[in-house]
Amino acid sequence: MTPMDVDPNVLTPRMARILEARDMTAQERFFHLQLPGALAHRPGQFVMASIPGIGEAPISISCGPRHDGQLELLVRNAGSLTRAMHRLQAGDFMGIRGPFGSGFRLAEFEGRDIIFVAGGLGLAPLRSLIEPVLAEPRRFGRITLISGCRTPADEIYRERMQAWAGLPQARVVRLVNDTAHLPWDGEVGLVTAPIAELEIDVDNTLAVLCGPPVMYKFVIMELAARGLPNTQIFIDLERRMRCGIGKCGHCQINHVTCCREGPVFRFSELESLPEALT
Amino acid sequence: MRGFLATRTAVLDWLRTLALQEDVFFPQPMGENSFSFDKVRKHSTLAFEDFDAAPAEKPFRASACVQPPGKKLSPNDEQIFRFSKDENGQYQLTPTLDARKRTLAGVRPCDLKAIHLMDRVNRDGIPDAHYLSRRQNTTIIAHDCLQPCDEHCFCEATGSLRWRQGADIFLTPQPEAKLSIEALTERGERLLDAAGFPPCDDIEKHRALAEEKRAKPFGRHFDAPLQQVIDTVGSSWASPVWDKHAERCFACGTCNLVCPTCYCFDLKDDFSIDDPHSGQRTRSWDGCLLEEFAVVAGGHNFRPQLAARQRHRIKRKLAWLPARFGDGSFCVGCGRCGHQCTVHIDIFDIANDLLAATEAEP
Numbered sequence: 001m002t003p004m005d006v007d008p009n010v011l012t013p014r015m016a017r018i019l020e021a022r023d024m025t026a027q028e029r030f031f032h033l034q035l036p037g038a039l040a041h042r043p044g045q046f047v048m049a050s051i052p053g054i055g056e057a058p059i060s061i062s063c064g065p066r067h068d069g070q071l072e073l074l075v076r077n078a079g080s081l082t083r084a085m086h087r088l089q090a091g092d093f094m095g096i097r098g099p100f101g102s103g104f105r106l107a108e109f110e111g112r113d114i115i116f117v118a119g120g121l122g123l124a125p126l127r128s129l130i131e132p133v134l135a136e137p138r139r140f141g142r143i144t145l146i147s148g149c150r151t152p153a154d155e156i157y158r159e160r161m162q163a164w165a166g167l168p169q170a171r172v173v174r175l176v177n178d179t180a181h182l183p184w185d186g187e188v189g190l191v192t193a194p195i196a197e198l199e200i201d202v203d204n205t206l207a208v209l210c211g212p213p214v215m216y217k218f219v220i221m222e223l224a225a226r227g228l229p230n231t232q233i234f235i236d237l238e239r240r241m242r243c244g245i246g247k248c249g250h251c252q253i254n255h256v257t258c259c260r261e262g263p264v265f266r267f268s269e270l271e272s273l274p275e276a277l278t
Numbered sequence: 279m280r281g282f283l284a285t286r287t288a289v290l291d292w293l294r295t296l297a298l299q300e301d302v303f304f305p306q307p308m309g310e311n312s313f314s315f316d317k318v319r320k321h322s323t324l325a326f327e328d329f330d331a332a333p334a335e336k337p338f339r340a341s342a343c344v345q346p347p348g349k350k351l352s353p354n355d356e357q358i359f360r361f362s363k364d365e366n367g368q369y370q371l372t373p374t375l376d377a378r379k380r381t382l383a384g385v386r387p388c389d390l391k392a393i394h395l396m397d398r399v400n401r402d403g404i405p406d407a408h409y410l411s412r413r414q415n416t417t418i419i420a421h422d423c424l425q426p427c428d429e430h431c432f433c434e435a436t437g438s439l440r441w442r443q444g445a446d447i448f449l450t451p452q453p454e455a456k457l458s459i460e461a462l463t464e465r466g467e468r469l470l471d472a473a474g475f476p477p478c479d480d481i482e483k484h485r486a487l488a489e490e491k492r493a494k495p496f497g498r499h500f501d502a503p504l505q506q507v508i509d510t511v512g513s514s515w516a517s518p519v520w521d522k523h524a525e526r527c528f529a530c531g532t533c534n535l536v537c538p539t540c541y542c543f544d545l546k547d548d549f550s551i552d553d554p555h556s557g558q559r560t561r562s563w564d565g566c567l568l569e570e571f572a573v574v575a576g577g578h579n580f581r582p583q584l585a586a587r588q589r590h591r592i593k594r595k596l597a598w599l600p601a602r603f604g605d606g607s608f609c610v611g612c613g614r615c616g617h618q619c620t621v622h623i624d625i626f627d628i629a630n631d632l633l634a635a636t637e638a639e640p
Binding site: 001003004006007008009010011012013015050051052053054055056057076078079082091092093095212213238239240242243244245246247248249250252253254255260274275278 | 358359361363367368369371372373375397399400401402403404405406407408410411413414444515541542543544545546547548549557559561564566571572573574575576578580581586590593594597598601602
């Protein structure tokens with residue numbers, strides 16, 4: 001076999017120092033990290049985040065591209081590793097490998113109206129695209145964000161969304177399924193409802209979706225009803241990546257690996273992947 | 279290409295000598311009818327089958343070791359890195375790359391093709407340093423098959439019976455208890471130069487002799503040519519055939535465990551028992567037939583049905599990975615999954631049933 005140059009650290013993380021750690025909701029903790037070198041990620045990519053001795057899990061990158069080795073993650077407490085991460089404080093370290101995955105290419109969105117639909121924690125990865133798009137209003141068209149979660153207590157990035165709502169090029173619709181008797185300044189309902197009332201220029205609009213699997217079917221039906229073709233809908237999928245380099249098999253959807261060809265797909269690409277959204 | 283002709287005994291003695299310098303692995307009897315691909319030790323029982331061996335002759339049908347030789351290149355629970363944490367909370371992480379010299383000897387063509395496919399997988403995209411470090415330090419001595427190893431074999435049908443690529447040295451059974459020996463790489467040439475076997479000028483003639491002796495047809499054959507099998511498996515999605523074979527499956531993952539081209543894995547962390555500030559991450563084999571394989575955080579399972587997981591495995595072997603790598607079937611026809619399965623679920627039968635089901639469609 002012909003020898004080849006390989007990175008010996010392919011499965012070994014770099015340790016990032018935690019600059020800031022705070023609870024955003026009862027379930028989600030926000031981390032601002034400093035890596036020893038640049039991460040050079042695209043929006044929609046993910047990292048493998050770990051605590052040595054405890055484990056490693058795929059976490060979406062939640063900030064836009066930057067070149068100073070800093071990154072932001074929003075971690076839901078969903079298992080033994082993420083529970084341990086919720087105990088980490090500023091000054092502690094977290095292991096990071098990556099970035100991995102296809103991600104979004106900003107150039108594809110140039111000049112287009114964009115509809116973002118986020119369900120729950122789905123807003124965390126979408127923020128990595130929303131922020132660079134909003135940062136250059138002249139480069140993109142009208143921006144709409146529809147973000148839904150269960151109750152006001154589950155809402156993430158509230159202040160961010162309120163700030164985005166104040167920008168002239170952006171419209172933000174924040175929803176909850178149920179106010180749960182808590183104060184709430186948004187709307188009540190499902191993320192599908194506002195789509196019916198949107199002004200959509202079908203030829204020049206792209207939709208970007210991220211949320212739980214159950215959300216996609218209904219949002220896509222609603223967008224299709226408004227005439228948006230499948231080629232103009234992007235979906236950011238969740239799978240249980242273990243390696244990030246297309247080898248471990250866990251994130252395979254039919255013939256594609258979510259960590260390499262995905263996790264961002266055009267919906268038209270998913271039509272040949274029956275296991276993608278179920 | 280340099281060739282040699284030596285007795286089987288001389289070659290085995292040479293392997294024993296080699297085993298004094300580095301780890302040499304060779305098929306060895308395990309129980310009555312099984313073989314294990316194990317390290318050659320002082321008192322190991324080593325043998326090659328006879329040129330004139332009858333198809334059913336025991337005990338030496340050593341080709342189908344329960345575990346394929348390629349698994350030595352990505353062992354279960356291999357260490358990926360070690361770590362330690364100092365009093366300031368700073369970590370020190372060191373990747374573990376195994377660069378020890380080793381030899382896999384008596385590797386059959388099906389398993390050789392499987393190793394070639396694993397080379398492709400591990401070099402693809404972002405390469406896997408841990409596998410490649412081991413692979414680059416491994417010598418492969420392959421051995422041709424003149425008879426199918428058992429009734430499960432279908433290597434000719436999957437295009438791996440005549441596979442030679444990836445071997446450093448290739449052995450072919452010859453009459454009078456001999457083996458013809460060919461160097462296929464520079465590494466192989468260096469080894470054979472030092473071995474001192476009697477040279478052979480007409481190696482082609484000896485290969486032809488073996489080809490003539492080879493069983494025809496060799497092992498089981500699909501009911502259609504391989505490309506048609508690949509096309510049929512590729513286009514079958516909602517077929518009742520998947521349910522038929524899944525009905526008796528226990529989802530135990532044995533098929534994954536013994537398959538020479540199953541490479542899915544999981545990563546696990548441990549703290550050291552002696553020192554809670556240090557530990558390791560290891561990689562262990564995983565299997566797509568196991569229920570929790572496609573579960574994500576929060577508990578959603580993307581392949582909860584057994585039939586869907588079985589379909590996933592079969593389509594990886596006979597459709598998806600062949601399409602991705604363009605190197606033919608990822609099922610190499612070794613027959614292990616069907617042989618080891620408690621309820622005799624055999625990828626060969628599934629493929630044939632899919633062919634029949636497709637034929638029956640209007």
